[in-house]
Amino acid sequence: MARAQTAFLERKDVPARQALQKAVDALKLKLTLDDGYVPFKSSGYLPCTLDGEDAGFDIRFHDAAELATTPELQSQIAGNDAAIAFRWGGDPREYASVMIVCAALAKDFGAIVHVPDDNSVYATQQLIDKARSAAASL
16 A cells, blocks of 8 residues: 655755755665655656665655645645655555655755645654654664
């Protein structure tokens, strides 16, 4: 079963690979993004390396209005015009990779991370805790 969540942020704050990798590294979690990550151009599976092993996730860039379909969510993401949609399958490494990237996006780039399954928004510290917990469980 595929899982999904979306990071909403201002288009100008969507980081290039080097800046995003630096933010990931600051979390002290061993995830390396593939060189193929290019904001607004990457689409589909993005390979990563998590603690020396293959990992990755599906990534797609959108205008925020395409994915913020409820008035409640529109109000929560006000001012954010870009969306990065993440999807992953049942592999715990994929989940950990998404959580690490989303934690870095929230912490360093002001992303608001929405989970459509329960229509919730994660706080930055909550994302960091989930990322660390997911990485530690591997």
